Each structure stands twice: as structure tokens, then as C-alpha cells.
Amino acid sequence: MRRIVVVGASMGGLRAAEQLRAAGFTGDLTVVGDEPHRPYNRPPLSKEVLAAEVTHEAVAFRMRASVADVDWRLGMPVVSSDLAARTLTLLDGSSLAYDGLVVATGLRARRLPQPGLEDRRHVVRTLDDAVRLRGCLVPGARVVVIGAGFVGCEVAATARTLRADVTVVCAAPEPLMSPLGPDLGAELRRRHEARGVRFLLGRTVTAFGDGGPASADVLLSDGTALGADVIIEAVGSTPCVSWLDGNGLDLSDGVLCDADLRVEGRPDVVAVGDVARFPNPRYDGVCRRVEHWSIPTDTARKAARTLLGVDSPPFAPLPSFWSDQYDLRIQSFGAPALGCDDIRVLEGDPATECAVGYHRDGELVGVVLLGLPGAIPRYRKQLMDAFTAPAPISG
Amino acid sequence: MKIIVDMDRCQDHGQCVFSAPDVFRLNDEGHLEYEETADESLRDAVEEAADVCPLQAITIEG
Structure with missing residues (x-):
């Protein structure tokens, strides 16, 4: 694999480029993005950055030294793709060929x-x-x-x-x-x-x-x-997938992936971030998109190794995100949305600070904390330990 | 390698703790504590900790 193109220059695209390098890829890396900016951090845009002066410098992502030689094509949307021919067409009419493709186009606001x-x-x-x-x-x-x-x-x-x-x-x-x-x-x-x-x-x-x-x-x-x-x-938001039309993919809600983040079994295309719809054996076999902070990083690590054919552990991420509203920190671990039919206060008082557990079939599947920062490691560990990946079948 | 956390930016999210528990920890009050140097064998974990920091407050030198 000589040239890998990452489509999408936000968190998922950047992390994919970094993880390709970390997994040993030394060939050409191109990252194409429709926004004119280098990758930046979105969560502050609705919070502290919106309350202060908004600049790219205030939200730019730190980049690993390993991606200093990436060819960035910014302000340049990909408009169409031919996955059989391994070519992309950009808005200016130029085409871009690849040996490996990472889909990281994320979402746009509805x-x-x-x-x-x-x-x-x-x-x-x-x-x-x-x-x-x-x-x-x-x-x-x-x-x-x-x-x-x-x-x-x-x-x-x-x-x-x-x-x-x-x-x-x-x-x-x-x-x-x-x-x-x-x-x-x-x-x-x-x-x-x-x-x-x-x-x-x-x-x-x-x-x-x-x-x-x-x-x-x-x-x-x-x-x-x-x-x-x-x-x-x-x-809400809508996955950016129209550039993949015409390739026979299931694009009904993001890009359908297998358990290794290959796009419908193709060896040369993987997806990362909140555009990827993948199964998580931590919960069940249902493919879902996950719009959580931790997902671009976790999917990038797995997808990079899948694309390069490097062994990696079964993919069963524990999603997490947070929200700041006034002086309240809300933190979520796991998949609370799957356990909304059985919600229990685990400790504390919702009027002040508390931990709330979300259960499915009696099993804890998610925890949301209002405040209680000292309880974070304990509940996260409880959720991590609730699932053990099955050993790979050998032979 | 040397690790620097901008404590003016840090908001004690703890994401770094999950990536590199040998280097970062939350104390009982939920505040971040960390080692200022780490062995090269921990580089991948420390790089990931810096990646996932919601405030991008972690810098690695060397």
C-alpha cells in the first residue's frame, strides 16, 4: 500500500493519519477536508470558546510529530468516488487515486x-x-x-x-x-x-x-x-456520505462497517469517527453510529490497523463524553441510551450531585455523573470490567 | 520523555487517566495528578493521553 487518502480533516481524520503512522505505514498520506482549517476541537465551540473570542488557535488540535509530512488538501470537498477504480473526484474537478481509503467525513448540522x-x-x-x-x-x-x-x-x-x-x-x-x-x-x-x-x-x-x-x-x-x-x-446532525453514492454501499445512516471497521468487507476502505456505523460486542451485534468524544480516537486506532493488516485486539470501545452547563459537569460512560427503560440513582442526589445507572436486562450499560468527579475512575472501571472480549478463534 | 500539563487549561476530565494510568491519575477529590517524566516504553499511551485531552492541555517533550 503506497498511498492512503483520508477523507475528512477533523478529529477522526487527524487521528487516523496519526494511527496509520503509529501502526507502521511509511507511504504517502493525504488528508482531504472541506473546511479551510486544520483539524480543531469542536466541543468548546458551544461552551467556553463561544463565550470568549473564537479563533482557530484556541481550538486547534495538537498533532503528533509523525504527521508532519501529511499532504493536507483543505477547503476542498470530495464530491464523488469510484471505489472499484480507487479514485476520488474533488470539487475543483481534479482526481485523486489511492491504494487505501479512510472515510472520516463526519456529520453536518441538520x-x-x-x-x-x-x-x-x-x-x-x-x-x-x-x-x-x-x-x-x-x-x-x-x-x-x-x-x-x-x-x-x-x-x-x-x-x-x-x-x-x-x-x-x-x-x-x-x-x-x-x-x-x-x-x-x-x-x-x-x-x-x-x-x-x-x-x-x-x-x-x-x-x-x-x-x-x-x-x-x-x-x-x-x-x-x-x-x-x-x-x-x-x-441534530446528518452523516456526510453523498460523495460515496453510486458504489452500492449501505449509506442509510452513515457508512455500514464490519467489526473491524472495514466498509462492508472491502479490504481497502475503512471508516472512523461518528460517520462509521459498526457493531460493538460490548452491547450486542447491532451496528450503530456513536457521536461521542472518545469514538474518533478509538475507531482510528482500530481502523488504521485493519487497513494495514496489522493484528489488533477485538474492537469493543467504551464510549464516553461530557457536557458543561453553567458550573455543572455531566460525564457519561458506556451507552446510557440503551438502558433508558431501567434508570436507577446509584449514589448522591439528583438535585445536587449524583451517579445514575442505566440498565438493560438488569445489566449496567451506562453511567451518567452529575458532578461527583471523584467517582469517575470507579464507575468507569465497573463498566470496563463488565465486558470481557471473547478470545479470538485460532487456526 | 517529559510531560507538561497546562494546569490553567486542565479541567480534570480524566480522559488521560484512562489512556495512561501509569502516568496520570485523579485523586479522591477528582483532581489531576501526574508524573513529569515517563519511560519511553509508555510513549504510545502518553501520546494517546495527549490526543484525547478535551482541553488539549498536555504537551510531550523529547
Whole structure:
């Protein structure tokens, strides 16, 4: 394998390049990215970086010395691919041949389909998104956040800290309902409300206004009309896979991979990061995409060795992520979403600090901590030890 | 190799602890403690610890 091309220049693409070098690859490495920036850290964009001056320098990833010779093609989307011929076509019409391909194109922010008020509508996915939004978050600005997942709740907290007037609209009966369950969702809502954030729950956006002075900028399904200077769409994300169309792949939700992160059994294509849909034997054989902090690093380590044919242990990552909202740190280990039917407080009090366990068929599959930083190693170890990878079948 | 953690940036996430437990640990209050030098045999683990730091606060020299 002489030349490997990584498509996607965010965390997953960078870590893939570094892990290819760590696993012994000495050939040519090209990383292609649609954004103009070198790889940077996205989580701060909805938190501390959004509250301060937003610059690339503040969020750039440290890079290992081993990738100093990578050929970066930035600001240059890949528009199509021919996996049989092992060629990619870039936006400028040029083509790029490879011997090995890493799919690391990640996600883009989903947008609401309703037209109108485009100049007031924002998403928070890229550095450029955050730069544009930062200038609008001024004291007294009427901010409407649509969606109450982690990004929506973090941006609401940041905007409120910047003394904006913040309203959160979401379809579910509580914020953070699907990842955390109704009780923790309600507890987090109360913390936001104590800071002055208003929640309009169980409602969806039906239309945006025409920008006139009548103050009906965001229209909701129950007839509520909101005035808004800033509208933040935090309604999830969509895998960036259209460049893989026409190759007969299952692209229904990201890129379908096998247990070694090969794309549908192809020896020369692997996927990393939150675009990869893979089985995790820690839970079951179901292929899922995982949008957690730890996943780009874990998938890059495995996928690089798969692509190079280097032996590595069975892949059974323990996902983890965190969220900062005001002075509260939320940390998650494992897969809480799989255990939302059996949620138990393991220690502490949800009104202050606590550990909450998520169970499936009586087995602990995830732990979420509100505060309790001293408990992190203990619960993570408990989850790690709950699964032992089966020994590889020899012969 | 020499390890430097920018303690003004560190927010005690503990991700480094999971990658390189011989070098990084969280004390009972949940605050980071770490060794300022590590043997070359730990390089891969320490590099990964620096990779996964949410604040990118870890620098490796040498």
C-alpha cells in the first residue's frame, strides 16, 4: 500500500493519519477536508470558546510529530468516488487515486426545512459557525434555541451566561430526554430555569416570520409566536456520505462497517469517527453510529490497523463524553441510551450531585455523573470490567 | 520523555487517566495528578493521553 487518502480533516481524520503512522505505514498520506482549517476541537465551540473570542488557535488540535509530512488538501470537498477504480473526484474537478481509503467525513448540522429569516438562523457545528454566532450573542438579545439535546442546552447556557434572553423550544416533554431519560432531563431543566432560561416543551417550529416589525419571528405548533434576534437550530446532525453514492454501499445512516471497521468487507476502505456505523460486542451485534468524544480516537486506532493488516485486539470501545452547563459537569460512560427503560440513582442526589445507572436486562450499560468527579475512575472501571472480549478463534 | 500539563487549561476530565494510568491519575477529590517524566516504553499511551485531552492541555517533550 503506497498511498492512503483520508477523507475528512477533523478529529477522526487527524487521528487516523496519526494511527496509520503509529501502526507502521511509511507511504504517502493525504488528508482531504472541506473546511479551510486544520483539524480543531469542536466541543468548546458551544461552551467556553463561544463565550470568549473564537479563533482557530484556541481550538486547534495538537498533532503528533509523525504527521508532519501529511499532504493536507483543505477547503476542498470530495464530491464523488469510484471505489472499484480507487479514485476520488474533488470539487475543483481534479482526481485523486489511492491504494487505501479512510472515510472520516463526519456529520453536518441538520437544518429545519422551513424557509425564512436566513440571516438570523445559526447552527453550531464548525468554527466558522461559532465565529458568526459569537458576534450575535450580546446582552438582551432575544435568542431562540430550537432543540434541547446537548448542543442546544450548552448553547442556551452559554448565551444566558452572556446575558442574552434565552428561550429553548423542543418537541420532547423534557430536554435531553432521549440520551438521559425524563428525570435527569427535568433536573437539568430546573437548573437552566433557575438561571432564567425559558423552556417551551412538546412543541415544534411550524414557520419563520418575514422579518417585519410584528414580532412573530418563530411560529410554534401550539400557536405561540416568538420574537427572535438570533435563532439557533440545534436539531441534530446528518452523516456526510453523498460523495460515496453510486458504489452500492449501505449509506442509510452513515457508512455500514464490519467489526473491524472495514466498509462492508472491502479490504481497502475503512471508516472512523461518528460517520462509521459498526457493531460493538460490548452491547450486542447491532451496528450503530456513536457521536461521542472518545469514538474518533478509538475507531482510528482500530481502523488504521485493519487497513494495514496489522493484528489488533477485538474492537469493543467504551464510549464516553461530557457536557458543561453553567458550573455543572455531566460525564457519561458506556451507552446510557440503551438502558433508558431501567434508570436507577446509584449514589448522591439528583438535585445536587449524583451517579445514575442505566440498565438493560438488569445489566449496567451506562453511567451518567452529575458532578461527583471523584467517582469517575470507579464507575468507569465497573463498566470496563463488565465486558470481557471473547478470545479470538485460532487456526 | 517529559510531560507538561497546562494546569490553567486542565479541567480534570480524566480522559488521560484512562489512556495512561501509569502516568496520570485523579485523586479522591477528582483532581489531576501526574508524573513529569515517563519511560519511553509508555510513549504510545502518553501520546494517546495527549490526543484525547478535551482541553488539549498536555504537551510531550523529547
